[in-house]
Amino acid sequence: MSNLSSLQFNPHVATSPIYVGGASIESIKKEYNLDDVIKLASNESPLAPSPLAIKAIQEAAANLNRYPPMGDESLREVLAETIGRGTTPDHFVTGNGGCDVLSMMAASFLKQGDEGIICRPTFPVYEITAQRVGARMVYADLNPDHFTYDVKAILGAVTERTRLIYICNPNNPTGTTMTATQMEMLVNNAPTHVLIVADEAYHDFVTAGDYPDTLAHVLQGKNVAILHSFSKAYSLAGLRLGYAIAPPEIARYLSRARESFHLSQLVFAAGIASLRDRAHLEKMVALTLSGRAWLSQQLTNLRLPVWPSQSNFILFKPPFPAALVSERLLQRGVIVRPMSQFYLPAYLRVTVGLPEENERFIAALQESLAAMEAEGVAKEVATEESRGEFKF
Numbered sequence: 385m386s387n388l389s390s391l392q393f394n395p396h397v398a399t400s401p402i403y404v405g406g407a408s409i410e411s412i413k414k415e416y417n418l419d420d421v422i423k424l425a426s427n428e429s430p431l432a433p434s435p436l437a438i439k440a441i442q443e444a445a446a447n448l449n450r451y452p453p454m455g456d457e458s459l460r461e462v463l464a465e466t467i468g469r470g471t472t473p474d475h476f477v478t479g480n481g482g483c484d485v486l487s488m489m490a491a492s493f494l495k496q497g498d499e500g501i502i503c504r505p506t507f508p509v510y511e512i513t514a515q516r517v518g519a520r521m522v523y524a525d526l527n528p529d530h531f532t533y534d535v536k537a538i539l540g541a542v543t544e545r546t547r548l549i550y551i552c553n554p555n556n557p558t559g560t561t562m563t564a565t566q567m568e569m570l571v572n573n574a575p576t577h578v579l580i581v582a583d584e585a586y587h588d589f590v591t592a593g594d595y596p597d598t599l600a601h602v603l604q605g606k607n608v609a610i611l612h613s614f615s616k617a618y619s620l621a622g623l624r625l626g627y628a629i630a631p632p633e634i635a636r637y638l639s640r641a642r643e644s645f646h647l648s649q650l651v652f653a654a655g656i657a658s659l660r661d662r663a664h665l666e667k668m669v670a671l672t673l674s675g676r677a678w679l680s681q682q683l684t685n686l687r688l689p690v691w692p693s694q695s696n697f698i699l700f701k702p703p704f705p706a707a708l709v710s711e712r713l714l715q716r717g718v719i720v721r722p723m724s725q726f727y728l729p730a731y732l733r734v735t736v737g738l739p740e741e742n743e744r745f746i747a748a749l750q751e752s753l754a755a756m757e758a759e760g761v762a763k764e765v766a767t768e769e770s771r772g773e774f775k776f
């Protein structure tokens with residue numbers, strides 16, 4: 385007999401939502417009985433990791449009988465060398481992916497009853513990690529037409545209980561950015577009991593001239609922590625490595641929330657090798673920028689509402705219910721991401737892939753929409769109700 389009923393579950397853990405990732409290629413092959421499936425659903429890189437990283441992993445594998453180093457200085461030294469600008473290893477905190485660093489931030493700055501501010505629609509992990517420690521989310525949503533930030537609304541939402549303001553920049557899932565002027569206004573006017581988390585996981589793909597130099601605020605010792613990930617431009621989503629850059633006092637405090645032996649030998653080896661392979665990073669960024677321009681144009685040609693993206697994905701709104709369009713794409717072996725968990729139930733997000741993958745997605749989308757039109761499937765009508773739970 386189980387003693388489960390006597391256990392005291394932490395209600396915050398028991399009720400916090402669970403993040404749902406994009407479907408895997410293997411699961412869709414099996415479910416739809418297909419041989420050839422492409423995944424454009426999780427903002428991953430379509431390229432294999434740097435060959436230097438793969439070689440470093442192979443070499444490090446022989447020593448896996450040993451624990452990894454307790455400290456992460458070797459990696460933080462190479463991060464400081466790579467980022468430069470006067471950063472030192474003391475500015476960095478590493479984690480098992482950016483999501484782990486977000487958990488560390490929530491655990492370090494939020495207690496029961498505290499508040500975090502998010503600007504929906506945005507990356508759901510902010511809300512999940514904050515709820516898990518009993519904090520409450522306060523919303524200062526993006527402008528619903530252009531998905532731009534409203535700094536006055538963010539500052540207006542701050543209370544004495546606010547501890548963290550999450551700025552996703554570029555924002556997932558809209559691909560839009562906060563400008564340098566807006567960031568400056570936020571940093572200069574946020575009260576000193578608040579830490580601004582600038583999640584710049586996709587910063588490598590930004591071409592906009594008015595993108596903030598958030599590092600300058602960190603180097604001035606402002607209450608700002610930047611988040612970076614190796615899962616995007618470094619092609620290492622499966623490895624799990626991310627880091628924060630913050631003023632040393634904040635970084636030192638945040639790293640107290642790390643697990644013991646939080647990174648494996650393989651992560652140290654691959655992370656350091658990847659940072660040294662600038663050519664691989666540049667290849668991935670160039671591929672993304674050309675694919676992004678091509679995909680945006682194609683979606684526009686299909687007369688679909690598309691938002692200008694500064695990232696490696698594009699948000700669009702199909703004319704039919706998004707879940708039905710996603711299903712039709714799956715039948716054609718193309719996985720994209722329905723946005724219901726991202727506060728946008730009527731939208732889809734497609735990740736920029738290889739040129740042939742982008743072409744296959746557009747062809748599958750065209751076919752799906754034509755078939756739905758021919759079958760007389762009911763259109764998604766832009767009423768207040770159908771725009772989704774959060775008015776978008």
Ligand SMILES: Cc1ncc(COP(=O)(O)O)c(C=O)c1O
Pocket residue numbers: 426427480481482483484507552555556583585612613614615621625626
């Ligand atoms: C905005 C944003 N931040 C952080 C992450 C975390 O990435 P990871 O945990 O893979 O480093 C993601 C992943 O999709 C993201 O979209």
